[in-house]
Amino acid sequence: MNDNAPPRVRNITGMDVLRLPLLGPLLRHRHGRLALQAGATLLALALVIDGFVGPQSAARNLATVTPWVYLRGFVVIALLLAGNIVCMGCPFTLPRTLAKRLSLSGRRFPARLRNKWLSIAGLFALFFFYEYLDLWASPWLSAWLIVVYFAASFALEAIFAESAFCKYICPLGAFNMVYSTLSPSRIAVKSPDICASCVGKECVNGSYAPQPVLRIDEIQIAGAESQRVEVRHGPRGTLGCGTELFAPQIRSNLDCTFCLDCVRACPHDNVSLFTRAPGAELNRPAGWSRRWDVSLLAIALGFMGISNAFGMVPPYYALQEWLALDLGLSSEFIALLLIFGLMNLLLPAAVAIGAAWLGRGITGFRGRDSLRETVAAFAPAFVPLGFGIWFAHYSFHLLVGPLLILPVIQEFLGGIGDWARFSLSLDINAIGLIQLVALLAGFFWSLRLAQKAALRLYRRKALLGLLPWALIYLLMMLAAWQIFSLPMEMRGTLELFG
Ligand code: SF4
Ligand code: SF4
Numbered sequence: 001m002n003d004n005a006p007p008r009v010r011n012i013t014g015m016d017v018l019r020l021p022l023l024g025p026l027l028r029h030r031h032g033r034l035a036l037q038a039g040a041t042l043l044a045l046a047l048v049i050d051g052f053v054g055p056q057s058a059a060r061n062l063a064t065v066t067p068w069v070y071l072r073g074f075v076v077i078a079l080l081l082a083g084n085i086v087c088m089g090c091p092f093t094l095p096r097t098l099a100k101r102l103s104l105s106g107r108r109f110p111a112r113l114r115n116k117w118l119s120i121a122g123l124f125a126l127f128f129f130y131e132y133l134d135l136w137a138s139p140w141l142s143a144w145l146i147v148v149y150f151a152a153s154f155a156l157e158a159i160f161a162e163s164a165f166c167k168y169i170c171p172l173g174a175f176n177m178v179y180s181t182l183s184p185s186r187i188a189v190k191s192p193d194i195c196a197s198c199v200g201k202e203c204v205n206g207s208y209a210p211q212p213v214l215r216i217d218e219i220q221i222a223g224a225e226s227q228r229v230e231v232r233h234g235p236r237g238t239l240g241c242g243t244e245l246f247a248p249q250i251r252s253n254l255d256c257t258f259c260l261d262c263v264r265a266c267p268h269d270n271v272s273l274f275t276r277a278p279g280a281e282l283n284r285p286a287g288w289s290r291r292w293d294v295s296l297l298a299i300a301l302g303f304m305g306i307s308n309a310f311g312m313v314p315p316y317y318a319l320q321e322w323l324a325l326d327l328g329l330s331s332e333f334i335a336l337l338l339i340f341g342l343m344n345l346l347l348p349a350a351v352a353i354g355a356a357w358l359g360r361g362i363t364g365f366r367g368r369d370s371l372r373e374t375v376a377a378f379a380p381a382f383v384p385l386g387f388g389i390w391f392a393h394y395s396f397h398l399l400v401g402p403l404l405i406l407p408v409i410q411e412f413l414g415g416i417g418d419w420a421r422f423s424l425s426l427d428i429n430a431i432g433l434i435q436l437v438a439l440l441a442g443f444f445w446s447l448r449l450a451q452k453a454a455l456r457l458y459r460r461k462a463l464l465g466l467l468p469w470a471l472i473y474l475l476m477m478l479a480a481w482q483i484f485s486l487p488m489e490m491r492g493t494l495e496l497f498g
Helices: 023-028 032-053 062-081 091-101 117-132 139-159 164-169 171-182 192-197 261-265 292-310 314-325 332-363 371-399 405-412 428-485
Strands: 185-189 213-219 227-233 271-275
Touching: 023 032, 023 261, 032 062, 032 091, 032 139, 062 139, 062 171, 062 371, 062 405, 091 139, 091 164, 117 164, 117 171, 117 292, 117 332, 139 164, 164 171, 171 292, 171 371, 185 192, 192 213, 261 271, 292 332, 292 371, 292 428, 314 332, 332 371, 332 428, 371 428
Parallel strands: none
Antiparallel strands: 185 271, 213 227
16 A cells, blocks of 8 residues: 555544644744744844843843843743743754754763753752842843843754753753753654654654655554655654653653744654643552652752742841851852752752651561662652642742833834833732732642652551651741741842832
8 A cells, every 4th residue: 555644543631732724834834943943043132232222221121121020920820721832932953953954973971971960050050140149139140141041042952962051051941941841741742653653753763864865664553554655854854852752651841942843854654732630640550750850950940949039038148147157257259159059959869868868667668669760750749749849939029010021122123111011010019919829839749749659658657658758848837937928129120119
C-alpha cells in the first residue's frame, strides 16, 4: 500500500491544542516560533534602549518595569493556565538555529555538567545579585543583564550542539521548567506504534539537511495494514529537540521548552501539544528523575521564593543591621551571601535530607530506600507550594498597578505618560486574599502529593512517614504568609505611590 497520508491512530487522552483553529496553524507553522521570537527580540531591544538612554527611574523605565514587575507576573499566570509559553517565545535560542544554518556542527556539552547544578547556581546568582545590586531599581543594570543574557546564550547555543543554555544553565528556564510540571499541557505522541516503526526519529534528530533528501518509511500499526510515507529532509527542515527529549519517552515537562520543534520535525504528524490534568506528572513516581540535582532544584526554588520576598520586608533590614552591629559583619556582600546561602541552599538541603532520614527512621524503612530515593519521592510535592509562594509574591507586584506599564510605553514612544488614568490598583485586601488562596492551595496540593508519596513508600505507616514533610510544608507556608502580611517594598512602583 502506498499512501502519503500519515496513519492516524490516537492513543492519548486530552485535547490536541494544535488542532484548534487559528492557534493550531500558527503554532505549527515552520516559522511559528520564529514569529514569537522576533516579537520577543524587538521587546528586548526596546528594553535595552530604554535601559541605556531612557529615564533612570525604575518606575518609568521599560528595562525595570517589564522584567521585574510584569513579565514575572505574566510568567506565573501563563504557567498556571497554559504552559511554558515564555520559553516557547524566548529569543535567546535564535543563535542555535543560526549556527545550524551556518553549518556549525557544535560539540557536546561536557558530560559532568549535564545536570541541574549549574541551574541551581544560576538561580542563586540571579536572586543574589537582584538583591545585592538592586537590579529592580536600576534600568541601566537591568539593560546590561539582558545584554549579558543574550551574549551568554548566543555563545553557548553556537558552541554546543544541544540547547545547553536552556537545559543546564538558564535560571529563568529552570524556573519555568520546574513550575511547568504543574501546567495543564504537555507534549505527547499520538501513537507509540508509529514511533516504534519510525526510521529517522526526526522529533529528536530533526528534518534539517543542507541538501534535499527523500526517504520512504514503512509504518506499521498493530492490527492495521502497513503504510508507506514519504519523508523529506532539506534546508527548509526543522532542527530536532534542542534539549534532546525523545517524544515517545517524555514523562515530564521538565526540560521541555515548548518550542514545538518536535511537532514540526515529525514527518508522521504524530506528536502534538495536549491538555492534561494540571500537575498530572507530579503524581507519578516515573515522571521525575531521582537525581539529587533535580530534587534539590525543585525544593530550593520554594525556599528561594521565601527569601526573595523576605528581602523586601522590614525584618530583613533588621537582620542586616544586627549582623553589622552585633556581629561586626559590615560587608553587605558577605551578609547577603550568608543569609541567602543559608536560606536558599543549606536550609533546603538540610531539611530535605533531615525529613528523609527521620521519615525512614520512624517508619522502620531505613534499610530499604536510600536518602536520595526518599528525597526524590517527596521532591515533586514541593512544586505546588513553591509555585503558590511565587504566585502570591508576583501577583502582589502585578496587581498593585496592573496598567502602569502603559504610561511607561507612552513615554518610551515619545509621548506624555497618562499616569493618573492608568494608576488604578486592586484593593489591597483583595490582593491579600488572592495571596492567601495561592498559599493555601499550594500547601494542600503539596500535602496531598506528599501523602501519596508516603503511601507508596510506607503503606500502613504512611502517616508517620508523612509527618516530617508535612511539618516542612506547614512552616514554609506560614513563613511565607507572615512575610506577605508585612509591609512590602513596592519595587518599581514605589515612586508613584509615595
Ligand atoms: S514523534 Fe514522530 S519523529 Fe518522533 S519517533 Fe514518533 S513518529 Fe518518529
Ligand atoms: S519535546 Fe523538545 S522539541 Fe518538543 S517542545 Fe519540548 S523542547 Fe521542544
